[in-house]
Amino acid sequence: MDIDFSEINYLVDPCSRTLHADYEQFLLSLIGLTVIDINGENNDEWRVISTLLHGDEPSGLIGIHRWLTAENTLPRPKTNIRIIISSVEAATHQHLFHHRYMPDGIDLNRCFNEQSIRQSEYQDNQHLNGYVERARLIAHAIREVNPKAIIDIHNTSGNCPAFAVSTLISPNVLSITSYFCDTLLLSDIRIGGLMEVDFPCPVVTIECGGKMDDQAHDVAFKGIKQFAQCDSQCALPQDKAVQILYKPLRLTIKPDRKLSFSKHDENYSGVTLRDNIEQFNYGGCCDGLVLGWLDDKGLENLEMLNDQGVNVIDKYFRVDENKLLCASNLKIFMASTEKDIARSDCLFYVVNNVSNFL
Structure with missing residues (x-):
């Protein structure tokens, strides 16, 4: 499959026909990197939800689609929400959610630090420049709305309880974590992931659990709903106590x-x-x-x-x-x-x- 790495598609407050009846039909209707903007009560503030950086991790997309279609009309979040769906080609290649990245490609969530990616095992990959360009587009799509918070939703590579990862601890990081799980890993590992980009707001990676686990999809849906609906007038409220584990x-x-x-x-x-x-x-x-x-x-x-x-x-x-x-x-x-x-x-x-x- 040829990928147009320079392409980015935008949807604004999509209708039910665009969202389709289920998440699989919706995914198959997408072409490449897709951004969905949902207007909120406060049009001056944004939050960002990233998903499908890995094409074999469906919970984020399932949770997003469930949130967007749970009622007869689109949800009305407290702030504007920008949703970024990244590795559509990998997620739809041959069997849905079967490939982490394309067979001849590289891991997109290792491409947000150009220096490290060019020193890695991917340095000779013929598609390296394309994946780095897509990572730049994703980072730009985030920066152009200057969000107050970013969540990047994944599944764990094996069966595992949900947990969150961040490079820093703040009240808002703890609050966002508490919407999804009760464990936060404070990490200084640098592997070129989206979480490592220097955005001027909290960035929390959410590992929802195993990709075949219905409970992981439920974790994503309930966390997204709470993330979108919590009040933006002050620090985000914390839902429950969070266990912090240091430096994995x-x-x-x-x-x-x-x-x-x-x-x-x-x-x-x-x-x-x-x-x-x-x-x-x-x-x-x-x-x-x-x-x-x-x-x-x-x-x-x-x-x-x-x-x-x-x-x-x-x-x-x-x-x-x-x-x-x-x-x-x-x-x-x-x-x-x-x-x-x-x-x-x-x-x-x-x-x-x-x-x-x-």
Whole structure:
């Protein structure tokens, strides 16, 4: 499929015919990067909702479509709402919501920092300039309305409870998080994501849960509805207490190492993770817990870089014989048995099992 990376399509207060009867028909009616503007009670203020930066993460689109079509008329939010639907081509390629990005493409949510993307594994991709251009268009579409808040809605790569991620903590960040979930990861990881762009307002990434989970779609819908309807005259009201987890790290497998999943040690080369690894997304991992098995290269198969670029994996994991063990009490997020995502993104995120509530 040829993509026109310079194209951006605008809809303003779309009618029911444009929105179609269900979200699948609506998605199939879109052509490329699409912006939808919904007029609110306060026409001088904007909020932004981003979704489908990854084409295989449907909850944001499902939640948006449900919010727009729940009544006989369009909702009337407290402020204007700009909705940005990004990777339409990937989401509709072959099977709906099957591709994170196009088979010959790159991850759009790694293209918002041009310096980092040109130093990454994507630097030789023939479509690099196109995806960087689309990222610029998205950032421009956000800046031109000078929003007071931005949410970027995703699904987790594996089955996982909903959580939020931000680069800073403020009362509004905590409030926005509370509309969707009760856990916030404060992150300084720089991978070229939309969240890292220096917008003059709170930017919160919402991970709604697994993409096949109806509850994740419900999290998106209810959070969007509350985000759109909360009063804009003062600081956004917080819905519930939020647990804050500090500075997650990404556990990655080195590019030339084999990755497998199994119930038992099969003496595979490289790294073998437990095939039920996703269950640990739902709670803490205790010191000594077996997460998988390693070949004779041990922890050399893996990497976990801190914010200084130092590999600190031995502070979090250890090897006993060939078992991969937690070296302390940890929380893990986004563990997935989808090999392509685990290899291209990370095996999972890790934080120390220490947190605050605000």
